[in-house]
Amino acid sequence: MHPRPAPARPVSKQTFKTQVLLLREELLTVQQRLRHATFPVIVLFSGVDGAGKGETVNLLHEWMDPRWLRTRAYAEPSDEERERPEHWRFWRDLPPKGQIGILMNAWYAGPIDDRAHGVIDPLDFRRQLLRIARFERVLTDDGALILKFLMHLERETQRARLKALERDPLTRWRVTEEQWRQARSYDELVAAEAAAVRLTDAGQASWTLVDGSDERHRSLVVARTLRDRITRHLDEQARGRRPRGGTARILAGKAAERRSVKGRGPTDHLARLNMTRSVDKGEYEVELARAQGRLNMLHRKAGKRGVSTIVVFEGWDAAGKGGAIRRVASALDARDYQVIPVAAPTDEERAQHYLWRFWRHLSREGRMTIFDRSWYGRVLVERVEGFARPDEWKRAYAEINDFESQLIEHGGVIVKYWVHITKDEQLRRFEQRKQLAHKRWKLTDEDWRNRRRWKAYEDAVDDMVTLTSTRQAPWILVEGNDKNYARLKVLQTLGGRLAKALEE
Amino acid sequence: MHPRPAPARPVSKQTFKTQVLLLREELLTVQQRLRHATFPVIVLFSGVDGAGKGETVNLLHEWMDPRWLRTRAYAEPSDEERERPEHWRFWRDLPPKGQIGILMNAWYAGPIDDRAHGVIDPLDFRRQLLRIARFERVLTDDGALILKFLMHLERETQRARLKALERDPLTRWRVTEEQWRQARSYDELVAAEAAAVRLTDAGQASWTLVDGSDERHRSLVVARTLRDRITRHLDEQARGRRPRGGTARILAGKAAERRSVKGRGPTDHLARLNMTRSVDKGEYEVELARAQGRLNMLHRKAGKRGVSTIVVFEGWDAAGKGGAIRRVASALDARDYQVIPVAAPTDEERAQHYLWRFWRHLSREGRMTIFDRSWYGRVLVERVEGFARPDEWKRAYAEINDFESQLIEHGGVIVKYWVHITKDEQLRRFEQRKQLAHKRWKLTDEDWRNRRRWKAYEDAVDDMVTLTSTRQAPWILVEGNDKNYARLKVLQTLGGRLAKALEE
Secondary structure, three states: OOOOOOOOOOOOHHHHHHHHHHHHHHHHHHHHHHOOOOOOEEEEEEEOOOOOHHHHHHHHHHHOOHHHEEEEEOOOOOHHHHOOOOOHHHHHHOOOOOOEEEEEOOOOHHHHHHHHOOOOOHHHHHHHHHHHHHHHHHHHHOOOEEEEEEEEOOHHHHHHHHHHHHHOOOOHHHOOHHHHHHHHOHHHHHHHHHHHHHHHOEOOEOEEEEEOOOHHHHHHHHHHHHHHHHHHHHHHHHOOOOOOOHHHHHHOOHHHHHHHHOOOOOOOOOOOOOOOOOOOHHHHHHHHHHHHHHHHHHHHHHHHHOOOEEEEEEEOOOOOHHHHHHHHHOOOOHHHEEEEEOOOOOHHHHOOOOOHHHHOOOOOOOOEEEEEOOHHHHHOHHHHOOOOOHHHHHHHHHHHHHHHHHHHHOOOEEEEEEEEOOHHHHHHHHHHHHHOHHHHHHOOHHHHHHHHOHHHHHHHHHHHHHHHOOOOOOEEEEEOOOHHHHHHHHHHHHHHHHHHHHHO | OOOOOOOOOOOOHHHHHHHHHHHHHHHHHHHHHHOOOOOOEEEEEEEOOOOOHHHHHHHHHHHOOHHHEEEEEOOOOOHHHHOOOOOHHHHHHOOOOOOEEEEEOOOOHHHHHHHHOOOOOHHHHHHHHHHHHHHHHHHHHOOOEEEEEEEEOOHHHHHHHHHHHHHOOOOHHHOOHHHHHHHHOHHHHHHHHHHHHHHHOEOOEOEEEEEOOOHHHHHHHHHHHHHHHHHHHHHHHHOOOOOOOHHHHHHOOHHHHHHHHOOOOOOOOOOOOOOOOOOOHHHHHHHHHHHHHHHHHHHHHHHHHOOOEEEEEEEOOOOOHHHHHHHHHOOOOHHHEEEEEOOOOOHHHHOOOOOHHHHOOOOOOOOEEEEEOOHHHHHOHHHHOOOOOHHHHHHHHHHHHHHHHHHHHOOOEEEEEEEEOOHHHHHHHHHHHHHOHHHHHHOOHHHHHHHHOHHHHHHHHHHHHHHHOOOOOOEEEEEOOOHHHHHHHHHHHHHHHHHHHHHO
16 A cells, blocks of 8 residues: 545635735745755655646746745756766755755656666665665755655546646647656556655655645645745754754664774774885886886776776875875876865855765766865864764764765775874974975974874774775775885775776 | 977986976976966867877876866767857866866867868868957956967878887877878868967967977976966966956957947936836736746747757846746746856855856756846946956956857857836835835845945946847846836747747
8 A cells, every 4th residue: 555645625716825825925934044044955756747746846936936946857867977876966966055956856766667667676676765765864964854745646637637638739748658658557656656655754854745636735735845844944953953863873884883982992903004014116116117007007998998986095194195196197197087185175065965075076987086085084084173073973984885885886996095104104204394395385283283183083094994994995004104115005906906896 | 381399309318307306396386386376277288199298298297286287188078068058168177276277189179170171161260269269368368377289290200100109019009090090181280280379379378389209308398388387477466467458458349448448428228218118917917928828838949949048137136137037937847947046156166267157057958047147247246346357347248248159159049138127116115125024135235335336337237238239149128117017028028039049
């Protein structure tokens, strides 16, 4: 059995007119309040054809201020979209904080349609819905309000409506062969919708079932729901209520729980490194050239196959990330890679979820994107410096794993480096930088401040390595006291990872 | 005869090594200085295959800090790019202020290749080059430094180089059939390049001819040119030197000259409007429904044909732009249009040319984009409030005409409205807004301030209408004292413009 909305109660034309007059005022007021809020509102519509999705969206545009309301409708992905993970196109369209984004035929459309027409099996369907639930959770944990409307219509009502549309010469164009095809799969579509609702009905991303048979009724239900849910969310935010961390912690993985919350001892990934490792100059030069040649060859092969490579560099200040990146870059053709230096977010980025600015930098297929610092800032500097609240950085481990798994599923290769140096070695390099005129700009007050929190960073690195080393995207720890050794290890392991990925 | 670079002087390996060591230091220092500068550096490479374009770019990446250097290479446009004017993809990749962007096969590649292979005739070629010159001028007027390198190679040297590459198994992959095809058109390519250099060699966007036959020589020439030109530009900026307005004024059109500079009387576009125009309520309602229905039908037709519509709304505060936009929007399907409210630029936008933020909002084909205020802010508020210098807003007329002509050439329709009200009517509306609780947010101190500069704005509007009313994108002045009359006029003329565009 699938869920059914409360049946439409007929609304007289006069009542409707009076109510709408009031509702419009209220919606405009809500929009004004929202503009100063620190969260976005995402509105999704699902439901069979003829249930009034398009009409309702048009009505909302008429009633509300179209300047703070943006609608995107999805059809076939463009080639730029196809060359990135499936959710890239949704991420790029997410409304910034303070605005309402209506996304039509967004993330539910594909799975529901595929399931109804037997393109995917129930297990695959379930897997996709759980991914969606995680995605929505990532957004709502960050404060977003997601309103999902399922517009329902009985099978006979749908048929009658399509026929009526066909009879009217002014609306005939709206009924396509595709719609009749969908109507023939009515039962399967409704069943898939019901399953989707069951699996993805959660807290700040709950479903509202709407009887679509009466236009006035459904319009009022949707508009009132918008008004009430946004108002409630605004009030809660004003009272300083934060999203609850309960489920977030569970999602973040038991390990984080054990480690950071109950204070189990560290796994000491860093302490176990043999920091005396080094390579002599002669060997370095020979091996560097060899590793660069191999990397060049492998990256060309990856390019031809459309395999994207994402390389993440994290490490202590002065650990030699920049030098390692230059050695990787100089093995490649400048056309085929980009280096993304990650510093403070821009204001457009601050108006979005913290992962948004990394999604936007994902390149098209076959290229290498090198992140000089990355999304791991959330669980490193933001954790240590308190820029993120504990519930925020704790759930970030799971969010990051999920983000990376989407890149991998799309055929990408992720290679992550923590370039490690000892505290003594860092001091030596800081002092050296002070001496050298052309390196002095590299040394900032922040570097000294970070150094004072060495222990806290060590804990954060240890958690990060434990919680985000997945089978397909393990952390590679690089012993960096000897720069040449570190560079060689980076180049060789990067080649190794690429080679392995291309073998499959 | 085509221009020839100074012939390569052989550089010994030892000399090269010593020089490079020094050059790299200097380039890194230049990059550091540049990071705080208020202009971007755009580097373009042109020249026949084998002359070392790719190799030189790779070398620059090796020598410089890859974090502040971004390279984009262009091949076939993606479908998202194809659905916008040709230059859209270059605009989207322009480096922000403080950074260096190397664009490979950018705007010269298409015209030179097309000319060399006879796809376009000399006249078309010339027209395209002049457009490029205007485009570069727009960027350099804004402070950008554009470095263009033409890498030259004699025909026989080229043949020998391609053959040598083919002999070496490590480089064989780099020689493609396409390269031999290009080599067969050597004379035509070199002639087209020479013509391009002649027509586009200007001030801050000048060409440097480089003999590409010797690798060490050409690498040093390019690196030194980069170092010297950027340093000079930095020094000039530090001394507060502005780009000269001389040519800019000529480009901006004689009319601006006459009107604003020598103080010829205004053309009084606004004074000539009959501001008593109105429509009675009954007629309004009938005609509104009719005009909306017609607009809906026409926009669907435009959508099918892939015709983009760009609608610009400018007007006094409280003139009723928002109300008119809502009436247009409610005639359309929410999926098929977007409203772009133009407020203060974000920091990403501030790091670019002022037109950049409008280019980025151009939608794919077949949609309507409604700008609530627009690029005309440059010659309205920025002129009146002094946010733009006189040389900046004076040249903006030509820049804007050029921008719009690109949209039109791509098959777009531009409709521009100035919604006009009298000063008395504005006061009445301001007072009314003060009374109405739900409209009070609309009235800001800025509105009162703008009102005090009524006369200055009148002059600015008059100039704008005179200087940017082109045959294909004329201003439509809307008598707005009667809101219903204004809304009707907007809907009817918009329908009229669309109908006309679709006829052709």
